[in-house]
Amino acid sequence: MNIRICVCLLLQVLLPAFAVAEENEDPLRPTNVPWPPVSEDQVKRYTALRTIDPIQVDGRLTEETWQKVPRSPRFVDLIRGHETVHNTQAAVTWDDKNLYVAFWVEDPFVTAKIQKRDDPVYTDNDVEVFIAFDNAYYEFEINPFGTIYEGLFIWQSEYERSDFSKVPELDRSRSEVRSQAFNGVGYRNHPRGPRIAFLDWDFPGAVTSVAIDGTLNDDSDRDRGWTVELAFPWAGMKSIALGDQRSIPPENGDIWRMDFSRFNQFQEAGPVRDSQGWAWSYHGCWDSHIPEVFPFVTFSNEPVGK
DSSP, X not given: OOHHHHHHHHHHHHHHHHHHHHHHSOTTSOOOOOSSSSOGGGSOEEEEEEOSSOOOOSSOOOSHHHHHSXXXXXXXXXXXXXXXXXXXXXXXXXXXXXXXXXXXXXXXSOOOOOOSTXXXXXXXXXXXXXXXXXXXXXXXXEXXXXXXXXXXXXEGGGTTTTTGGGSGGGOTTSTTOOOEEEOOSSOOOOTTOOEEEETTOOOXXXXXXXXXXXXXXXXXXXXXXXXXXXXXXXXXXXXXOTTOOOOSSOOTTOEEEEXXXXXXXXXXXXTSOOOSEEESSOOSSSOSOOGGGSOEEEEEEEETTO
């Protein structure tokens, strides 16, 4: 048979299959994304300054530090980076004991459902923080109830090599240690391969709080939104930092990778292509588990507002 005819017949068979695949792909959450999903020069950068007064973690962000701290740009759509309908901003500061994170979340109808710790807060309205180390990263989520979901993710190739297996709460040979294989959310072909997820792992000593400017779960009025205040002790990062040579607490000029995002059950009306995931620095795909696109956070000894 003529080669050209064979090719044409083959295309007639394959093209409908490609068309079906394209039709079945969620246009708001594409998965066929090349590596890297966002080039390094497009990733946001931030300088974390030191606190100037004691931080009381009550969610209200009334301290002078929070009043003067530089805030992030307005969050953008997680996938494409376009402006979002409601303003969301975050900020980072630190002292000798803790890493502090704050969120300012504009929301005219503050709603939440999940109230049990480590239930899937990501299916609610929430904000999220990721802290990346060389061989693992930590995920934290919180909703307007103040309900927490968190987990530790270790690159499978580093579990034995970096001695995570020798940490009692991460020793998978122990029946009480719960873990599972994990290969991303939307981006399934990360060059570093799969991870091991420890979803019962809790950040030691973390203090968290939420304050609502409005009425939770009451759509009869309009709210201003909610704020989040978080303190992560440097001493609690021991299990995340195995095999990593960085200083903890960081030294002046050290650069870490951290991520800050917001996920919503509501969706902006068209024609805006709202993926319902918003972030400080966009990811180029539907996946929060890609440390290579996390913002660069430089730690400075300079105090806030000076």
